[in-house]
Amino acid sequence: MTAIDPSTLAADVPVHRTKRPDWLGVALALALGVVVVIPLLVVAIWAFAEVWRYPSLLPQEFGFRFWEATLARPDVWNAMSLSLRLSVTVTLLSALICLPAAYAFARLDFPGRNVLFLSFLTSHAFPKFGLLVAIAGIFLNLGLISTFWGVVLIQLVGTLMMMIWIPVAAFQNVDRAMEEAARDAGAGPIRVFWSVSLPQAAPTIFAAVLLSFVGTFYETEGAWLIGAPEIRTMPVLMITYINNQIVVQYGAVLSVLLWVPSFIALMFTRRLVGSGSFAKGFGV
Amino acid sequence: MAQLTLKNLGKSFDDTDVIRDLSLDVADGELVCLLGPSGSGKSTVLRMVGGFETPNRGAILIDGEDHTRVPPEKRPTGMVFQSHALWSHMSVAGNVAFGLKLRGLPKAQIRQKVQEALALVGLKGYGERRVWQLSGGQQQRVAIARALVLEPKILLLDEPFASLDQHLRERLREELRDIQRRLGITTLFVTHGQDEALALADRIVVLRGGEIEQVASPDRMYRGPQTRFVAGFIGSMNFLPCDMRGGVSDHPLFAVRAAVPDGPVELAIRPEALTLCPARGTGMRVHLVTDYGTHLLVDVDLPDGGRLKAMCPPSARYETGQEVAPEASHVALFRGDAKLAEVTLERRVAVHV
Ligand SMILES: Nc1ncnc2c1ncn2[C@@H]1O[C@H](COP(=O)(O)OP(=O)(O)O)[C@@H](O)[C@H]1O
Ligand SMILES: [Mg+2]
Numbered sequence: 001m002t003a004i005d006p007s008t009l010a011a012d013v014p015v016h017r018t019k020r021p022d023w024l025g026v027a028l029a030l031a032l033g034v035v036v037v038i039p040l041l042v043v044a045i046w047a048f049a050e051v052w053r054y055p056s057l058l059p060q061e062f063g064f065r066f067w068e069a070t071l072a073r074p075d076v077w078n079a080m081s082l083s084l085r086l087s088v089t090v091t092l093l094s095a096l097i098c099l100p101a102a103y104a105f106a107r108l109d110f111p112g113r114n115v116l117f118l119s120f121l122t123s124h125a126f127p128k129f130g131l132l133v134a135i136a137g138i139f140l141n142l143g144l145i146s147t148f149w150g151v152v153l154i155q156l157v158g159t160l161m162m163m164i165w166i167p168v169a170a171f172q173n174v175d176r177a178m179e180e181a182a183r184d185a186g187a188g189p190i191r192v193f194w195s196v197s198l199p200q201a202a203p204t205i206f207a208a209v210l211l212s213f214v215g216t217f218y219e220t221e222g223a224w225l226i227g228a229p230e231i232r233t234m235p236v237l238m239i240t241y242i243n244n245q246i247v248v249q250y251g252a253v254l255s256v257l258l259w260v261p262s263f264i265a266l267m268f269t270r271r272l273v274g275s276g277s278f279a280k281g282f283g284v
Numbered sequence: 285m286a287q288l289t290l291k292n293l294g295k296s297f298d299d300t301d302v303i304r305d306l307s308l309d310v311a312d313g314e315l316v317c318l319l320g321p322s323g324s325g326k327s328t329v330l331r332m333v334g335g336f337e338t339p340n341r342g343a344i345l346i347d348g349e350d351h352t353r354v355p356p357e358k359r360p361t362g363m364v365f366q367s368h369a370l371w372s373h374m375s376v377a378g379n380v381a382f383g384l385k386l387r388g389l390p391k392a393q394i395r396q397k398v399q400e401a402l403a404l405v406g407l408k409g410y411g412e413r414r415v416w417q418l419s420g421g422q423q424q425r426v427a428i429a430r431a432l433v434l435e436p437k438i439l440l441l442d443e444p445f446a447s448l449d450q451h452l453r454e455r456l457r458e459e460l461r462d463i464q465r466r467l468g469i470t471t472l473f474v475t476h477g478q479d480e481a482l483a484l485a486d487r488i489v490v491l492r493g494g495e496i497e498q499v500a501s502p503d504r505m506y507r508g509p510q511t512r513f514v515a516g517f518i519g520s521m522n523f524l525p526c527d528m529r530g531g532v533s534d535h536p537l538f539a540v541r542a543a544v545p546d547g548p549v550e551l552a553i554r555p556e557a558l559t560l561c562p563a564r565g566t567g568m569r570v571h572l573v574t575d576y577g578t579h580l581l582v583d584v585d586l587p588d589g590g591r592l593k594a595m596c597p598p599s600a601r602y603e604t605g606q607e608v609a610p611e612a613s614h615v616a617l618f619r620g621d622a623k624l625a626e627v628t629l630e631r632r633v634a635v636h637v
């Protein structure tokens with residue numbers, strides 16, 4: 001090769017994103033933080049308050065009395081473990097069914113594609129409770145009422161939209177040329193899905209999985225209607241608690257316990273993908 | 285090594301013919317450029333060879349074997365995409381190694397081949413980088429390495445340098461030419477830039493509306509365009525409409541003798557085939573002089589409202605508004621799209637004063 005032209009070298013350097021604080025972004029983050037964090041903080045303080053009377057900004061007495069009372073109850077532990085098992089099962093099943101389906105919607109052109117896609121969305125366009133009652137009627141005949149798998153099924157329906165719609169968008173955003181390049185290198189269609197499409201769409205799909213997991217954990221209508229009386233999840237238990245006694249602290253303790261899956265999910269996601277690409281999944 | 289034959293290829297999208305009836309032979313080790321305006325079907329041809337589109341008619345043969353319906357993963361072709369299409373979730377080495385891993389090669393051999401391929405494109409030691417840490421030119425080099433490491437029989441490139449700036453494009457073009465020669469790999473290169481085609485190709489195929497307009501070496505394509513379209517598409521060309529009467533053109537400037545039936549024609553003259561002499565009373569005035577360093581490009585206004593471009597030596601001096609007289613050394617005659625004749629003219633020594 002001939003002498004190197006410095007101007008070419010200058011032009012052909014990697015682009016580094018400049019990092020300047022974006023003040024509007026900082027302000028927005030702060031505002032959001034206030035709206036989200038303050039109510040959570042109040043609940044958290046309540047959970048550890050033994051005496052908290054009106055004009056005081058902080059409780060007069062802190063303590064673990066209500067925690068001990070709550071954690072001593074076996075039904076709380078049962079509900080927690082049941083809720084976690086339910087959410088994990090539903091999310092895994094949902095991913096297993098929805099991700100290949102989402103890929104098919106995004107990439108394949110088959111007859112009835114649009115009708116099928118719309119049908120997923122319309123299940124969410126109607127008042128959910130009526131639909132649930134109708135399904136409950138069917139489940140009653142099938143003997144699924146008040147069983148683990150009955151609740152799994154009903155909650156699975158609830159995750160469909162999230163686990164189809166978001167991943168479809170994610171797969172559609174994957175550069176087709178990347179998939180073609182993988183075919184070119186010798187990968188069959190399934191290998192392309194595993195090695196290119198899925199990893200490329202991963203940050204967004206993690207976001208969808210996380211939202212489904214948390215959404216399933218907190219789902220009450222289906223869990224209550226199909227699960228009662230045998231299957232009692234955490235949120236269902238909390239509603240019973242709140243209905244039976246008006247001691248704020250019991251509700252607060254259960255609320256804080258309910259955050260557990262959110263934290264687990266967040267930690268899990270942060271470890272799987274860098275926080276940067278995780279934010280990208282949400283379109284940030 | 286490998287020979288590529290396209291036989292009567294036809295392809296339609298939604299009932300519109302994109303490729304009509306295209307036949308082409310690419311010899312072993314030859315670099316053929318598919319050149320044409322955007323939408324002329326270049327990518328479609330390339331993608332059919334790569335297996336990403338299935339032709340509606342015709343056949344694709346590689347070394348005489350029919351590959352028309354073989355899926356891309358089973359074809360002995362390697363493709364380089366315009367968007368580089370590197371997998372951003374893998375390292376540079378991961379990208380190059382992907383195809384080798386699929387073939388189940390032993391790890392040590394993969395590592396060695398990846399290193400060789402990266403060295404070939406001048407990226408020795410870049411294996412552990414992330415794709416997005418590289419510049420545009422480096423990314424395209426990785427894409428070339430990724431295609432070459434699998435030792436394809438046919439290398440396919442779809443406007444690989446189109447998104448790079450001029451300097452870099454020329455440098456990568458030269459490097460690619462070097463590599464292609466050294467490996468002797470049969471190559472099909474798509475571009476819409478005539479300079480790129482002229483610089484790279486052993487042969488150029490000009491496509492227009494899904495049909496081959498002309499196939500020729502860069503030299504023949506430039507100096508002997510067979511159609512009006514090619515004459516206008518490759519390089520710059522002055523077209524002067526006039527009539528032929530009794531074997532002579534009736535253009536006031538260029539009375540060209542040619543054995544051509546009477547009727548309307550266009551005289552086609554390259555800027556470098558024109559000489560401008562200072563003159564008086566010709567009514568032709570210099571409109572603009574552009575200095576390119578290596579030459580001057582002079583725009584001349586004609587009395588009939590037309591304009592000529594002439595290429596002049598950098599030592600010449602022309603003023604805007606100065607009267608000149610152009611002389612042509614080589615003229616081609618077109619009627620409609622077809623070439624009727626080519627005429628080399630005697631230089632008149634006399635200078636109009
Ligand atoms: N997948 C496709 N579906 C429909 N039309 C297409 C498709 N691919 C290409 N075309 C059409 O075929 C024509 C040729 O396209 P292409 O081969 O990409 O041209 P070029 O690469 O020369 O710019 C264009 O008119 C384009 O709109
Ligand atoms: Mg193209």
